Amino acid sequence: MSERKKTTISTLMEMKKNNDKITMLTAYDYSTAKLMDEAGIDTILIGDSLGMVMLGYEDTLSVTMEDMIHHTKAVARGAKHAFIVGDMPFMSYQASIYDAVINAGRLIKEGRANAVKLEGGASVCPQIKAIVEAQIPVVAHIGLTPQSVNAFGGFKVQGKSENAARQLIKDALLVQEAGACAVVLEGIPADLAAIITEKLTIPTIGIGAGANCDGQVLVYQDMLAMYGDMHPKFVKVFAEVGTLMKEGFSAYIKECKEGAFPAKEHTFKIDAEIIEKLKGEEF
Ligand code: KIV
Numbered sequence: 001m002s003e004r005k006k007t008t009i010s011t012l013m014e015m016k017k018n019n020d021k022i023t024m025l026t027a028y029d030y031s032t033a034k035l036m037d038e039a040g041i042d043t044i045l046i047g048d049s050l051g052m053v054m055l056g057y058e059d060t061l062s063v064t065m066e067d068m069i070h071h072t073k074a075v076a077r078g079a080k081h082a083f084i085v086g087d088m089p090f091m092s093y094q095a096s097i098y099d100a101v102i103n104a105g106r107l108i109k110e111g112r113a114n115a116v117k118l119e120g121g122a123s124v125c126p127q128i129k130a131i132v133e134a135q136i137p138v139v140a141h142i143g144l145t146p147q148s149v150n151a152f153g154g155f156k157v158q159g160k161s162e163n164a165a166r167q168l169i170k171d172a173l174l175v176q177e178a179g180a181c182a183v184v185l186e187g188i189p190a191d192l193a194a195i196i197t198e199k200l201t202i203p204t205i206g207i208g209a210g211a212n213c214d215g216q217v218l219v220y221q222d223m224l225a226m227y228g229d230m231h232p233k234f235v236k237v238f239a240e241v242g243t244l245m246k247e248g249f250s251a252y253i254k255e256c257k258e259g260a261f262p263a264k265e266h267t268f269k270i271d272a273e274i275i276e277k278l279k280g281e282e283f
Contacts, residue, residue, distance in 0.1 A: 022215025121171025144187025
């Protein structure tokens with residue numbers, strides 16, 4: 001069997017060409033990233049969704065560059081084969097091209113990501129272009145972009161009207177022209193995502209965007225039923241890990257309370273003579 005190679009932007013382009021679906025999941029820590037990598041995931045996103053699923057914020061807006069670098073480093077240590085994408089948090093790229101390049105550089109240099117992701121279409125094309133010119137691959141993200149939650153007035157499906165759908169197609173073409181190596185399509189009608197996927201030469205990765213994208217991404221706590229605060233329609237639960245974890249925690253609590261844990265096999269031994277001696281000594 002040939003050794004598994006590291007996924008790169010060329011791999012992703014090749015996969016689009018061959019109609020080989022790209023798999024992406026979010027991860028935020030070493031051990032989860034290692035498990036995903038061993039399971040064969042193509043790419044891992046350290047999403048700013050960490051603000052919600054890991055840190056308990058109500059949206060992603062409070063996530064900092066320091067948060068992102070800290071979690072990206074951990075994932076990069078765990079995943080040896082997956083292509084690693086670090087999310088640029090709110091206000092790390094919107095204010096200026098300078099900020100965008102410096103902060104993208106930090107995710108690569110300190111976080112050891114292979115690419116960065118940022119939200120927006122036409123309005124962030126100058127940032128995408130500058131980051132790509134700094135030799136950093138960029139994954140764009142259009143549609144329901146969570147950092148725009150206040151501008152959208154909530155987490156709402158995008159691109160449903162004719163004008164909005166047309167604008168999303170234009171945005172997709174513009175981010176591609178600016179140099180993005182892939183684009184996440186979030187929360188848009190499936191038929192619109194299919195048109196965009198067909199028009200682009202770079203891969204589209206969908207979340208709540210139907211089956212015709214070149215790849216799919218989900219937040220791992222959603223697909224493992226570990227995060228009960230929101231139940232988006234587009235999520236499928238692939239394993240009831242949340243329930244399993246709760247059962248494990250309850251069993252641990254019960255056994256500790258009853259004195260059933262730790263048992264003999266979980267404890268370390270010492271020479272009985274030493275213990276007898278210690279018992280007799282004054283301290
Ligand atoms: O932050 C995130 O996890 C994301 C995905 C939902 C695409 O941006």
